[in-house]
Amino acid sequence: MEKKNYKIYIVGAGISGLIAAQILENFGYHPIILEKSESAGGRVKTKVVDGHRLDIGFQVLLEAYPKAKEYLDLEKLNLQAYKPGASIYLDCKWQNIGDPLRSFDLLIPTLFNTGGSIADKWKVFQLSNHLKSKSIESIFQEEELTTYDYLIKYGFSEKIIQCFFQPFFSGIFLEDKLETSSRMFQFIYKMFSEGKTSVPKDGIGAIPLQLKENLKHTQFKFNTSVKSVEDQKIILENGETIESHFTIIATEASDLVSNLKNQATDWRSCDTLYFLTEENFLSTDLIGLLPHQDALINNFVFVKDAKAKELGKHLLSVTVVKKHKLSSENLVKRIQKELKNYLSIQKANFLKHYYIPRSLPKLTHTAYEIMDTETQLTPSIYLAGDQLLNGSLNAAMMSGERAALGVIKSLEDGLVVNELTSEYR
Ligand SMILES: Cc1cc2nc3c(=O)[nH]c(=O)nc-3n(C[C@H](O)[C@H](O)[C@H](O)COP(=O)(O)OP(=O)(O)OC[C@H]3O[C@@H](n4cnc5c(N)ncnc54)[C@H](O)[C@@H]3O)c2cc1C
Incomplete structure (x- = not known):
């Protein structure tokens, strides 16, 4: 035949x-x-809503993924990279933390950031070097701990775990207890250390x-x-x-x-909500994290969006990872309140809510x-x-x-x- x-x-x-x-x-x-x-596209989709390009769930492409390099024409995707770091709400103010070896303007804020001791920050770089020298195959042959146990074993303080690792990796693992496998943590951390974190210009x-x-x-x-x-x-x-x-x-x-x-x-779920705002709280190349036990917002980004620009506004994407029982309407109200309290965004006009029940497999x-x-x-x-x-x-x-x-x-x-x-x- x-x-x-x-x-x-x-x-x-x-x-x-x-x-x-x-x-x-x-x-x-x-x-x-x-x-x-x-x-x-399955779980990787972008929809146009009222002229705005919205990704159904905030997700990023780690350019170091071996299979992405093999199967995607990265250049043609016109990738927009995020800075290797984040802006985090700590001690009632927003502070930047990042990898100064790759983005020099993050050096000073990283050293003075109150989210961890100097020893913690040193370990962040050590871990990045350690994982760069480790093969992906050997990472996946290791004993599986929870990410939390792995970080404690590596010697990180409870403070940096709560202030940085927990909010940052909650947004990636879509769970807020760092119970995801340490293999996955090491793999993702290695990918973050070795390449850019990007989204195509036209959306995921x-x-x-x-x-x-x-x-x-x-x-x-x-x-x-x-x-x-x-x-x-x-x-x-x-x-x-x-x-x-x-x-x-x-x-x-x-x-x-x-x-x-x-x-x-079993699957992990999340909510992504879009708003149009008057204020631009962060530049579009930085991810914001809100590690506050009373807040539902986990992370947020201002998305580059031609339609919002035309309207003289900013497009804000907010991701909720924590479990809640709020209706869509009440969730929107709650997020608007948090945007006011933590980001001083007085007016956030609701655009769209996506609830994604099967976001990531819980393995x-x-x-x-x-x-x-x-x-x-x-x-x-x-x-x-x-x-x-x-x-x-x-x-x-x-x-x-x-x-x-x-x-x-x-x-x-x-x-x-x-x-x-x-x-x-
Ligand atoms: C909110 C969110 C954030 C994420 N963040 C990241 C990230 O930052 N980085 C990263 O690398 N990954 C991320 N992911 C994970 C990544 O998107 C998935 O790993 C990947 O898309 C899975 O692809 P898949 O083909 O395995 O499954 P799917 O995308 O689920 O594809 C399955 C397809 O099968 C179809 N289908 C199902 N049942 C039937 C049926 N009975 N008949 C016909 N068709 C059917 C579905 O409609 C779907 O199109 C994220 C995912 C989500 C949802």
Whole structure:
């Protein structure tokens, strides 16, 4: 059979599904992606609301991610980098902390910042050097502690943990107890130390857009929700049955495969709210952190936005990580109050609220990579998605690559593929 005639379906047009399609194309296959929403990107999307470009959830690309360097044309993404540091609310005032080796203007504020002792600040640099010299593979072979226990073991004081690590990494891990694996902490810290932290000029959604544009022989079926997947068979929510030689499930598979039902992933959630403000509290290249036990705001950024500029205003993105039971309306009021109290922003006009229930997988065991053979669930079903490894764009890309290579290996190692019956066509 000609390669292009194999029916290889991918469930999900998130980052892992798009990379799986790219690998299959590279080897001459013509996959078909079934995606329940109306567009590609999964958790990486940007929407235009009233002329403003809003990312659905604040997220950044760590340019040092090995898989980002491999699969993305970073130059074409027109990346806007954040300064390697943050502005933190400490002792009732805003103070900047950062890596002065990479952004010299952060040197003086970092040394005088009251969030940690000189010894702590020295350890911040030491840790960065230590992790730069450590391979990613060895990080992921280490014993898994919680990030909090790792920081204590490394010798950081409770003060710098509460003032810097906790708010900074809460915004990344989307949990506020630093219970995420120390492997993940070391990996992310290493990536922060080795490259820029950026967002494409056109929003985070430019990443899947670029991946999709690179696909020349992949068919997309949007608004197509898969109900279940069996060997060589896909059943859609609309009742239709599709035959497939191979299926890559590039999303949570426990929803789709009957014998995985009791292996559902737990997920971390978050809220992102957008406001238009009169005041610009911070420059657009710095992330603000609010480590206050009574505040719901975890982090915020002023986003470069042409429409806001045209209106003479500023676009503010606020992320809430803490669990709360507020309605959307009450959450907006609460955040407006916090903006007034902590940021002295008197008028924040609410624009949009996104609640993202499945933001990051909550994993007890994290890994960096997976062998292609390990992605195989049944003779014809393969798995991909960040939940297999760790919650990151790098992991999503890695998993998509490995699942596609698994399928290709099966085919090219001379596997006899069952002829599809015409029963379902
Ligand atoms: C708020 C937030 C902040 C983040 N911050 C960062 C960050 O700063 N840096 C970083 O590296 N990563 C970050 N991430 C994580 C990163 O976005 C994910 O790791 C990555 O996007 C996961 O891609 P995926 O392909 O594995 O899954 P998904 O993006 O979830 O893709 C799965 C796709 O499958 C589709 N699908 C699901 N079920 C079905 C079905 N039954 N039928 C058809 N289609 C289906 C979905 O619609 C979706 O398009 C963040 C994520 C969020 C939400």
